[in-house]
Amino acid sequence: MINFQWRKWNKTLHRDIGYLSVAMVIIYGVSGIAVNHIGDWNPNYKLSKRIVQINPIVSQDRDEIIGQTVSSLSIMESPENYFRPDSNTAQLFYPGKTYSVDLPTGNVLIESTPSRPVLFEMNQLHLNAVKGVWTYIADIFALGLIFMGISGMFILKGSTGIMGRGKWFVVIGTIIPLFYWIWYQYLQ
Amino acid sequence: MKTISIILIAIALTFNTVDAGAKKEKRKYGKAITLKEKTKISDIIANPEKFNGKRLLVEGPIVDVCKERGCWIKIGGDKEFESLRFKVEDGVIVFPLEIKGKSTVAEGVLSVKTYSKEDLIKSGEEHAKKEGTEFDPSTITEGKTVIQLKGEGALVEIQ
Known part of the structure; x- marks a missing residue:
C-alpha cells in the first residue's frame, strides 16, 4: 500500500501556490483597497x-x-x-x-483625465475589465486562494495547529463576516 | 539575466505590435453588434415610445463617460443639443475614460421610463440616506422621462 504523505503534499502545494500567487495577491489587495473607497476618490484617473x-x-x-x-x-x-x-x-x-x-x-x-500609473492597470485586472482569457486566469487564482486558505489550516500540528489555538482564529475569522452581514441585513 | 532581458524585450515588442495594429481598428466592448441598420438619435428622442423595448443601433461621438465605474457613456446625437445615455450593467462592460470624444456605434434595447415628482423625491431621499448626503425635495419641481439604451455592445474607433 502506498503511504500517501498528505501533510507533506499539503505543505508543498501551499508553499508553491503561494509563491505563484504573490503578484496576484498584491494586485488584488492593492486594487481592492483602492476601489473600496471609490466614494472618496477616483481610483483609476486623476481628474x-x-x-x-x-x-x-x-x-x-x-x-x-x-x-x-x-x-x-x-x-x-x-x-x-x-x-x-x-x-x-x-x-x-x-x-x-x-x-x-x-x-x-x-x-x-x-x-x-490621465490614468493613475500602475493602479489603473491593477484595477483593470482586478475588475476584469479586460475580459477574455483573463477571466479564466482570475478563476484559477481564486481557486488557488481557496486552496491556500484550506491547506493553511493543516500545515502545523499540535497546539498552534487547527486542533489547538488555530481553531479559535478560524472561528473569529468566520464570525466577523457572518455577524457583520446579520447586523447589516436585520439589525441596523 | 540575459534570458530575462530577452523575454522582457519580446513582451515589449509584442505589446507594441498589438498596439500599433489596434490603432487602426475599432475596439469592441461587450457583445458583438448584430444590427446593420442604424437609428438616428434625433428620431429616438422625437418619438421615444415608438422605440421603447426595441433593439437599436445608434452612432455618434462619446461625449461623456461614467467617471466612477465606466458603466455608461453618453452618445451625442445627429442634431445639436441631443444625446442618449448608453447604460451597461456594472462590471459587465467597463468603459475607460480615454474613449471620451471617440466615435462609436452601439447596440442595445431602448428603455423609456417616466417618473412622477413623488417618485423622484422618494428616490432622492433614499439615495441621500444611502450615501449619507443631504437632499432638498424642493429642487424637484416636476416628473421626468428617462430615455436610455440598455447597452449590450459597442464598437469604439481608436485612432
Whole structure:
C-alpha cells in the first residue's frame, strides 16, 4: 500500500501556490483597497479641471466655433469630435482632454483625465475589465486562494495547529463576516 | 539575466505590435453588434415610445463617460443639443475614460421610463440616506422621462 504523505503534499502545494500567487495577491489587495473607497476618490484617473478665458464667441456655426477656439488656445490640431450639449456650450474633444467652451462668456473648462500609473492597470485586472482569457486566469487564482486558505489550516500540528489555538482564529475569522452581514441585513 | 532581458524585450515588442495594429481598428466592448441598420438619435428622442423595448443601433461621438465605474457613456446625437445615455450593467462592460470624444456605434434595447415628482423625491431621499448626503425635495419641481439604451455592445474607433 502506498503511504500517501498528505501533510507533506499539503505543505508543498501551499508553499508553491503561494509563491505563484504573490503578484496576484498584491494586485488584488492593492486594487481592492483602492476601489473600496471609490466614494472618496477616483481610483483609476486623476481628474483635473482648469478654466481659461478666451473672447466670447457669437457665431453658432460649427467651423467658426472650432476655428476661434483652437486659434485662441493655440491648439495646433483639429478636434477628434465636436458636440453642442446646449445652446451656450460647445465641446471640443482631443485625446485625453475636453474643452468645454461657454460661448457667451468665453470661459473654457479644460478637463483632462490621465490614468493613475500602475493602479489603473491593477484595477483593470482586478475588475476584469479586460475580459477574455483573463477571466479564466482570475478563476484559477481564486481557486488557488481557496486552496491556500484550506491547506493553511493543516500545515502545523499540535497546539498552534487547527486542533489547538488555530481553531479559535478560524472561528473569529468566520464570525466577523457572518455577524457583520446579520447586523447589516436585520439589525441596523 | 540575459534570458530575462530577452523575454522582457519580446513582451515589449509584442505589446507594441498589438498596439500599433489596434490603432487602426475599432475596439469592441461587450457583445458583438448584430444590427446593420442604424437609428438616428434625433428620431429616438422625437418619438421615444415608438422605440421603447426595441433593439437599436445608434452612432455618434462619446461625449461623456461614467467617471466612477465606466458603466455608461453618453452618445451625442445627429442634431445639436441631443444625446442618449448608453447604460451597461456594472462590471459587465467597463468603459475607460480615454474613449471620451471617440466615435462609436452601439447596440442595445431602448428603455423609456417616466417618473412622477413623488417618485423622484422618494428616490432622492433614499439615495441621500444611502450615501449619507443631504437632499432638498424642493429642487424637484416636476416628473421626468428617462430615455436610455440598455447597452449590450459597442464598437469604439481608436485612432
